[in-house]
Amino acid sequence: MRKHVAIVTGGTRGIGAAISKKLTENGVTVVANYAGDDEKAKAFTEATGIAAMKWNVADYDACHAKVKEVEETHGPVTILINNAGITRDGTLLKMDRQMWEDVINVNLGGCFNMSKAVFPGMKARSFGRIVSIGSINGQGGQYGQVNYAAAKSGIHGFTKALAQEGARFGVTVNALAPGYIDTEMVAAVPEPVLEKIVAKIPVGRLGQADEIARGVAFLCGEDAGFVTGSTLSINGGQHMY
Ligand code: CAA
Numbered sequence: 157m158r159k160h161v162a163i164v165t166g167g168t169r170g171i172g173a174a175i176s177k178k179l180t181e182n183g184v185t186v187v188a189n190y191a192g193d194d195e196k197a198k199a200f201t202e203a204t205g206i207a208a209m210k211w212n213v214a215d216y217d218a219c220h221a222k223v224k225e226v227e228e229t230h231g232p233v234t235i236l237i238n239n240a241g242i243t244r245d246g247t248l249l250k251m252d253r254q255m256w257e258d259v260i261n262v263n264l265g266g267c268f269n270m271s272k273a274v275f276p277g278m279k280a281r282s283f284g285r286i287v288s289i290g291s292i293n294g295q296g297g298q299y300g301q302v303n304y305a306a307a308k309s310g311i312h313g314f315t316k317a318l319a320q321e322g323a324r325f326g327v328t329v330n331a332l333a334p335g336y337i338d339t340e341m342v343a344a345v346p347e348p349v350l351e352k353i354v355a356k357i358p359v360g361r362l363g364q365a366d367e368i369a370r371g372v373a374f375l376c377g378e379d380a381g382f383v384t385g386s387t388l389s390i391n392g393g394q395h396m397y
Pocket residue numbers: 243245246247250290291292293298299300301304334335336337341342345346349
């Protein structure tokens with residue numbers, strides 16, 4: 157049985173924390189990346205025993221340096237989960253350049269930076285699993301999110317292109333597109349707006365972070381080698397195509 161080491165970006169909170177825990181349960185050594193909240197990261201490590209490491213996925217050089225550090229400490233990275241994401245919502249008229257750049261650089265740039273750092277090793281070892289967290293709003297758009305929808309939609313294109321490059325080296329590359337999940341990010345949507353969104357979810361509720369983590373675990377499995385370039389939508393039926 158191969159030893160698995162995973163990096164989960166944005167892995168100490170929300171969907172990322174659920175993914176870190178699920179992979180750990182499955183016997184994977186997980187390093188959970190975070191960028192901001194030291195206190196929450198410390199509490200996460202104390203509660204779960206999962207190592208947390210701080211860097212900004214939008215920083216190309218930091219991604220390369222930290223992947224090297226993880227590999228020196230834990231061994232080769234076999235699984236990368238590109239989960240780190242932020243929102244800076246606002247209609248185009250109210251969105252300034254910084255709101256655009258922050259979201260593109262973290263949500264999409266982070267996927268490039270991290271994949272670029274781990275892909276050569278995965279290729280050399282003929283095994284890898286890269287799963288990037290897209291969004292229902294990258295599939296269908298969302299009022300007030302031209303930045304986020306563009307970045308998440310970009311993740312879906314990135315995934316399909318890199319899947320073609322990784323296929324013959326045993327590196328699968330997939331995306332998972334969550335719908336509205338019960339996390340701090342979604343809780344930040346103004347209540348009346350969120351109520352209208354939930355009313356449009358056929359299953360009739362927000363999703364749970366664990367429901368996303370189980371999908372990610374499936375895509376990371378050794379027996380999922382024929383699944384590549386796909387997008388797994390987990391959204392309570394809110395968007396189908
Ligand atoms: N379609 C059409 N019109 C809409 C609309 C929609 N979906 N939503 C709002 N409008 C209209 C409003 O009715 C309003 O019209 P009037 O001025 O004629 O009354 C106008 O647009 C302005 O709307 P707001 O008052 O809401 O504008 P605002 O500037 O105060 O707020 C906003 C805009 C920040 C985008 C706010 O609407 C909002 O937060 N929307 C939710 C965005 C969202 O879903 N974010 C998801 C975050 S979670 C996430 O991203 C995770 C994931 O992957 C799913």
